[in-house]
Amino acid sequence: MPTTRRIVDLLRHGQPDESVTIKGWVRTKREQKEFSFVEVNDGSSLAGLQVVVNQEVPGYAETIKRINTGASVEISGTLVESPAKGQRVELKAASIAVYGEADPETYPLQKKRHSFEFLRDIGHLRSRTNTLSAVFRVRNAASTAIHQFFQERGFLWVHTPIISASDCEGAGEMFTVTGFDLKKVPLTAEQGVDFSKDFFGKHAYLTVSGQLEAEIMAMAFSNVYTFGPTFRAENSNTSRHLAEFWMVEPEMAFCDLEGDMDLAEAFLKYIFKYVLETCPEDMEFFNQRIDNSVLATADNIINNEFARVTYTEAIALLEKASKTFEYPVEWGLDLQSEHERYLAEEHFKKPTIVTDYPAKIKAFYMRLNDDENTVRAMDILAPKIGEIIGGSQREERLDVLERRIQAQGLDLAEYWWYLDLRRYGTVPHAGFGLGFERLVQFLTGMSNIRDVIPFPRAPLDVEF
Amino acid sequence: MPTTRRIVDLLRHGQPDESVTIKGWVRTKREQKEFSFVEVNDGSSLAGLQVVVNQEVPGYAETIKRINTGASVEISGTLVESPAKGQRVELKAASIAVYGEADPETYPLQKKRHSFEFLRDIGHLRSRTNTLSAVFRVRNAASTAIHQFFQERGFLWVHTPIISASDCEGAGEMFTVTGFDLKKVPLTAEQGVDFSKDFFGKHAYLTVSGQLEAEIMAMAFSNVYTFGPTFRAENSNTSRHLAEFWMVEPEMAFCDLEGDMDLAEAFLKYIFKYVLETCPEDMEFFNQRIDNSVLATADNIINNEFARVTYTEAIALLEKASKTFEYPVEWGLDLQSEHERYLAEEHFKKPTIVTDYPAKIKAFYMRLNDDENTVRAMDILAPKIGEIIGGSQREERLDVLERRIQAQGLDLAEYWWYLDLRRYGTVPHAGFGLGFERLVQFLTGMSNIRDVIPFPRAPLDVEF
Numbered sequence: 001m002p003t004t005r006r007i008v009d010l011l012r013h014g015q016p017d018e019s020v021t022i023k024g025w026v027r028t029k030r031e032q033k034e035f036s037f038v039e040v041n042d043g044s045s046l047a048g049l050q051v052v053v054n055q056e057v058p059g060y061a062e063t064i065k066r067i068n069t070g071a072s073v074e075i076s077g078t079l080v081e082s083p084a085k086g087q088r089v090e091l092k093a094a095s096i097a098v099y100g101e102a103d104p105e106t107y108p109l110q111k112k113r114h115s116f117e118f119l120r121d122i123g124h125l126r127s128r129t130n131t132l133s134a135v136f137r138v139r140n141a142a143s144t145a146i147h148q149f150f151q152e153r154g155f156l157w158v159h160t161p162i163i164s165a166s167d168c169e170g171a172g173e174m175f176t177v178t179g180f181d182l183k184k185v186p187l188t189a190e191q192g193v194d195f196s197k198d199f200f201g202k203h204a205y206l207t208v209s210g211q212l213e214a215e216i217m218a219m220a221f222s223n224v225y226t227f228g229p230t231f232r233a234e235n236s237n238t239s240r241h242l243a244e245f246w247m248v249e250p251e252m253a254f255c256d257l258e259g260d261m262d263l264a265e266a267f268l269k270y271i272f273k274y275v276l277e278t279c280p281e282d283m284e285f286f287n288q289r290i291d292n293s294v295l296a297t298a299d300n301i302i303n304n305e306f307a308r309v310t311y312t313e314a315i316a317l318l319e320k321a322s323k324t325f326e327y328p329v330e331w332g333l334d335l336q337s338e339h340e341r342y343l344a345e346e347h348f349k350k351p352t353i354v355t356d357y358p359a360k361i362k363a364f365y366m367r368l369n370d371d372e373n374t375v376r377a378m379d380i381l382a383p384k385i386g387e388i389i390g391g392s393q394r395e396e397r398l399d400v401l402e403r404r405i406q407a408q409g410l411d412l413a414e415y416w417w418y419l420d421l422r423r424y425g426t427v428p429h430a431g432f433g434l435g436f437e438r439l440v441q442f443l444t445g446m447s448n449i450r451d452v453i454p455f456p457r458a459p460l461d462v463e464f
Numbered sequence: 465m466p467t468t469r470r471i472v473d474l475l476r477h478g479q480p481d482e483s484v485t486i487k488g489w490v491r492t493k494r495e496q497k498e499f500s501f502v503e504v505n506d507g508s509s510l511a512g513l514q515v516v517v518n519q520e521v522p523g524y525a526e527t528i529k530r531i532n533t534g535a536s537v538e539i540s541g542t543l544v545e546s547p548a549k550g551q552r553v554e555l556k557a558a559s560i561a562v563y564g565e566a567d568p569e570t571y572p573l574q575k576k577r578h579s580f581e582f583l584r585d586i587g588h589l590r591s592r593t594n595t596l597s598a599v600f601r602v603r604n605a606a607s608t609a610i611h612q613f614f615q616e617r618g619f620l621w622v623h624t625p626i627i628s629a630s631d632c633e634g635a636g637e638m639f640t641v642t643g644f645d646l647k648k649v650p651l652t653a654e655q656g657v658d659f660s661k662d663f664f665g666k667h668a669y670l671t672v673s674g675q676l677e678a679e680i681m682a683m684a685f686s687n688v689y690t691f692g693p694t695f696r697a698e699n700s701n702t703s704r705h706l707a708e709f710w711m712v713e714p715e716m717a718f719c720d721l722e723g724d725m726d727l728a729e730a731f732l733k734y735i736f737k738y739v740l741e742t743c744p745e746d747m748e749f750f751n752q753r754i755d756n757s758v759l760a761t762a763d764n765i766i767n768n769e770f771a772r773v774t775y776t777e778a779i780a781l782l783e784k785a786s787k788t789f790e791y792p793v794e795w796g797l798d799l800q801s802e803h804e805r806y807l808a809e810e811h812f813k814k815p816t817i818v819t820d821y822p823a824k825i826k827a828f829y830m831r832l833n834d835d836e837n838t839v840r841a842m843d844i845l846a847p848k849i850g851e852i853i854g855g856s857q858r859e860e861r862l863d864v865l866e867r868r869i870q871a872q873g874l875d876l877a878e879y880w881w882y883l884d885l886r887r888y889g890t891v892p893h894a895g896f897g898l899g900f901e902r903l904v905q906f907l908t909g910m911s912n913i914r915d916v917i918p919f920p921r922a923p924l925d926v927e928f
């Protein structure tokens with residue numbers, strides 16, 4: 001029996017006269033009198049392999065009846081040059097085995113186009129469609145690019161905890177993780193929940209960020225990154241929010257905000273390049289079918305130096321803009337989506353890094369500038385997407401950090417270990433966070449974030 | 465200013481007369497009258513770089529007082545050939561900047577040896593020790609090997625959900641994830657918890673396995689793998705259990721148990737080889753200081769074909785053994801740790817794959833053999849470690865699967881989407897699960913599982 005080959009390999013490297021076996025699922029079938037065309041897909045590429053099945057195939061009539069869209073098959077035969085446009089080879093079948101049928105009366109994925117909303121209801125089948133399968137191949141390629149980028153530079157992948165007793169930012173709704181039977185939650189004498197009786201002995205949450213733990217690891221290994229799931233219990237049922245999403249968070253010791261921005265820019269360029277090189281057909285598909293600016297955006301990211309501007313300069317630019325904004329532009333207020341888009345899309349027309357935000361609107365761990373009013377934060381704003389990366393140089397001075405924690409009404413005692421990092425061998429350090437699903441949206445042009453993660457988690461949404 | 469170099473690069477490739485800058489933390493200092501030796505480590509390797517600091521360095525007397533164990537420094541100078549054994553070069557310092565001191569009166573990591581138990585209490589500092597830093601470099605290398613192994617073979621990394629409403633195995637204690645304020649959990653008229661009012665609208669848990677979702681993805685992409693956190697709420701305070709741990713779960717369409725075992729064996733060999741090649745100093749260290757069988761074990765894994773034996777044959781071997789076991793040996797009972805160790809350590813003296821276990825003691829999704837008594841399961845038993853991988857060919861026949869689900873008292877309706885995978889284009893498929901921390905223990909010889917994950921989670925243990 002000839003070896004089983006992946007369809008992507010046959011489409012790219014297959015030679016006429018090669019004997020091959022493929023295994024996959026039928027996407028389409030066109031029956032003609034003397035023979036039929038069957039397109040088979042095994043998930044390795046967007047395009048399937050066209051198979052010509054004629055009456056010499058044993059059991060032709062019965063087999064062709066069974067192989068409807070969705071059926072699983074093993075087909076052996078010989079590659080021949082394809083007369084059709086857009087494919088080098090097709091497969092002349094010599095034998096077909098059917099593993100499993102798919103009843104055309106009930107199988108939900110018939111040839112017609114389905115809305116993404118409908119496909120979310122059949123999350124167990126939607127990866128078998130062109131668009132979703134292209135998304136998840138791009139997602140895999142981007143993941144691989146991320147690991148490669150950091151490993152090539154000597155960064156260690158560190159697994160920061162999912163279950164956590166600390167709240168990284170002193171903000172953000174968090175899910176509770178508990179071993180309690182919720183029917184009988186033990187209470188204290190004061191009628192509070194007695195978490196000392198819970199599995200972990202204290203109130204435990206799902207993490208909102210691995211940053212603080214990544215800082216621990218950076219103080220031992222210099223350069224590290226996390227790449228894992230994080231959570232928000234915010235009840236926002238939008239196309240931009242998930243309750244469970246993946247984040248990438250590098251952290252570098254002996255690094256300032258300049259180094260942080262340089263790394264972030266190199267990082268984004270690397271991912272876009274890698275995905276274009278490894279998934280050219282999928283990216284072409286997104287450009288044709290989903291958003292016709294996808295390839296131009298990739299080109300823009302790869303070939304332009306990102307603009308860099310301080311928050312104070314950005315406010316001045318917005319004030320001078322001949323555009324009316326819905327939200328007020330005023331030093332001290334956070335930038336709104338419309339402001340971010342104006343800067344990246346209309347003013348600079350490329351990714352734009354805004355730095356040195358007012359201390360009051362940013363987290364306690366960001367390094368205070370000498371003006372005592374701004375912090376060494378940076379946000380990367382992407383055209384169409386808005387904020388894609390947020391980072392900062394961290395406050396490495398023990399006394400300043402203590403002051404900032406207290407100023408935000410947080411309890412110093414809770415941060416004992418974080419403060420120890422400044423007590424013993426503190427160094428300037430910096431890092432950033434990338435929302436991985438936002439990145440996949442950015443790459444593919446997909447408009448709903450629930451369509452770029454295999455099994456989205458959102459309010460009232462936990463099926464599959 | 466000369467470029468900053470990683471210490472691992474200098475130790476491996478540094479040449480005498482090169483001007484370099486290093487940044488890192490002081491591990492030891494030996495003061496002499498005219499000059500001092502300082503060992504600096506930046507986490508890139510087990511060994512630090514020896515630095516010779518003499519009185520020509522500006523501010524010598526004051527600086528040398530400040531750079532105690534744990535202090536962070538930047539040192540520029542010239543590499544010179546080292547007269548000391550075991551290192552090619554050392555650094556003759558020209559200038560030293562101290563970023564942060566570490567008070568020798570309070571810094572917990574002084575030169576003496578600390579117990580692993582003590583180090584767990586200072587989880588924010590323990591990665592700065594030789595053993596833990598070596599563990600986490602090996603952990604990173606093993607992670608990289610895992611991604612490389614699968615990506616080279618065309619497997620897609622799929623992110624299966626952490627928050628889940630289904631229980632993969634119909635067994636195992638699970639953590640509840642909730643948005644409820646636990647002081648006021650809403651109840652139904654029947655005094656049950658009203659989960660319809662919770663964030664997800666139903667009782668949500670932390671996943672125990674990504675397998676079922678990985679099967680979904682394998683039915684679209686043929687070959688996929690997960691690599692992410694999984695959870696158990698078992699109250700076992702042992703050196704072998706964690707509440708949160710990382711799992712690797714490949715799933716292959718068009719694959720039977722033979723293919724599954726072949727992949728698992730190639731996978732383990734690949735990881736061991738990769739780690740030996742990329743972390744030779746760390747592995748040598750484990751062999752010398754932690755467990756003197758570490759290198760022999762790696763050699764055993766890499767160079768031996770794994771033994772393969774059916775459960776029924778294994779029972780016969782155990783019955784014939786001239787050894788008294790604590791637990792009974794009887795067809796139908798699960799193998800205990802002592803039995804597994806006898807097989808792998810004493811009988812076969814190498815990793816041993818046991819297949820075709822009694823259906824009654826295995827999960828519903830494993831493929832039933834024609835004898836109707838056993839299933840196509842396989843466990844890989846490693847000398848000293850016991851079970852390191854568990855896998856199976858999955859039941860792809862709809863009718864048999866339905867029967868098995870019901871036989872285990874589970875609700876068919878809950879498995880509607882899992883059953884759909886057999887309804888539409890079902891194929892033979894197989895996969896396995898590897899407990900990643902067990903693997904890191906296996907690689908390093910570390911005896912407590914809490915010392916191979918950066919921030920262990922266990923009963924009453926959720927600090928950092």
